[in-house]
Amino acid sequence: MQHSTIIAFDADDTLWHNEPYFEEAQDKFCRLFEGYTSKQDLLQLLLQHQVNNLPLYGFGIKAFVLSMIESGLELTHQQLSGEAIDKIIQIGKDLLQKPVELLPEVESVLQSLHGKYRLVVATKGDLKDQHRKLHDSGIGHYFHHIEVMSDKTELDYEKMLKRLDIQPENFVMIGNSLKSDVLPVLNIGGTGIHIPYQTTWEYERIDFEIQHPKFKALQSITELQQLF
């Protein structure tokens, strides 16, 4: 690896905890509709609205809130109380103010890579929210560039690489999602490194194994120090 290499990190559930906050938010949402349907069915309905809304809303907490409201409307045949709507909006506002808790050893790994490689954050989600989290995380200064992406398809990565003026051979992407952080990067000729998080959003799951010369599966972020 040379100095010209860019190492890009996904943010949510790669640098800091995120999915547990969403699961807590979903639990609160489900409690608003106890008696209507099973938790499992409600979460399925919510996921369906989230996925249907992706082309218009993209990723992030505001899209999540709007999809919760839509799911509540559908479930109750539009007999949703103003009080319930208010609570859903508050679930979103709480999410937008959660403390940023770094995953173990993230900072020491960034310290050891900093200066040797150009480090980038490449994340999906709400622009404002991701900037806020990076600021609150206290690790913003390790990064050369922050890219909040509207999606993580091959085309999105290609555009980012063009903007960063770097060839795929010199691009390494690290993240907890095989679907978003690894597969599209391998497909455009980059290196994809998977570090699993304790839990994965259903939308990000894939049900096959990846065999690829530029794919690496690690157990923990500290293993990056042996690689780089």
Add this chain to the structure above:
Amino acid sequence: MQHSTIIAFDADDTLWHNEPYFEEAQDKFCRLFEGYTSKQDLLQLLLQHQVNNLPLYGFGIKAFVLSMIESGLELTHQQLSGEAIDKIIQIGKDLLQKPVELLPEVESVLQSLHGKYRLVVATKGDLKDQHRKLHDSGIGHYFHHIEVMSDKTELDYEKMLKRLDIQPENFVMIGNSLKSDVLPVLNIGGTGIHIPYQTTWEYERIDFEIQHPKFKALQSITELQQLF
């Protein structure tokens, strides 16, 4: 001006029409609450929610929808029907699918500047939505870089200039908002060019005149061709 100059354009109401769509959306929103209060008071309530929500939500259509819902809840003391909520959500979805209509002469001006300067789009709003609009506009290929900003403060411009690796002396920002496109840019040492649009969102209005050696006020985008 040299080739190293970056000319950045605001997007909404500078490259394409936007505010009339928002005003149409606000009209639809107000019609949902006829009889509750005057249109003027309702729009004031909405603006207040939008401004209060800026630190958490930022700019863009999803934030606008959530603020409409909040305003409706407040106005009706939470006695907002599911049907009204559904209509508000639909107002947002309609906005997210509006055709992109370029302002007159935009493309010919871009054509004449393209190749001589690095052209950038610097816009606020939802990430996905702004990318969609730039794509639909058919003018994306004139631009070296697209920056969707979570806000347009001096600090936001400074960060962008650092990322673009350019000094403020070589940075020109063009837009319809004195508050967002001109003042912060002048304050960090860049050139700010104002091109008014037929109507301005109340939040973007300022009530003083700008006198600054690096400030230029144009009547139309075609006047850029005399300047550059």
